[in-house]
Amino acid sequence: NANWGGAFAKRLEMIQKMPKEVRPAQLDFMLEDYIYKHGATSESICNELRKFDNTDIIKDLDCLTIVMDGTSEMTQGEAKEFYDMLECEKEYLLFDEDSGSQMHAQMGGYATASEMLLDLVEKHLIQ
Known part of the structure; x- marks a missing residue:
């Protein structure tokens, strides 16, 4: 996918909508990992990821x-x-x-x- 950031943002949005008490720890780790790697917050991570779209180049x-x-x-x-x-x-x-x-x-x-x-x-x- 040339727009890999958008694809991951879509998946992370689904994870964030899951109630924390039923969300698997592995998904929490993945979310925190993306937040850390992109210097983002839980509120901004999806918008940060959307910047990684290589479709035009x-x-x-x-x-x-x-x-x-x-x-x-x-x-x-x-x-x-x-x-x-x-x-x-x-x-x-x-x-x-x-x-x-x-x-x-x-x-x-x-x-x-x-x-x-x-x-x-x-x-x-x-x-």
Whole structure:
């Protein structure tokens, strides 16, 4: 997703609307982490995140861009949408259950994902 900040803001807004007594601690941690990393407050974090929208500049990318995606990605379809928007040289790696790397950021399948990524990098370096 080229507008990743907007996508995360939307998710954080949903989390903030959940009553604190039923909100999982992991979601509280994620919210506090974003607040800390962006120097924001709980009231301003969503507006701060919305500033991270690359939609207007994605066409300006002019280097090889490798997009990694997984069939069990929590943001299904967003990586492919980002890939399709790219006008530069690009590669798309889709990880599925057979690779064991189908989760977000290829969690649990780092060795396989790293091997595939580095093979692709090597291919482009040798050209």
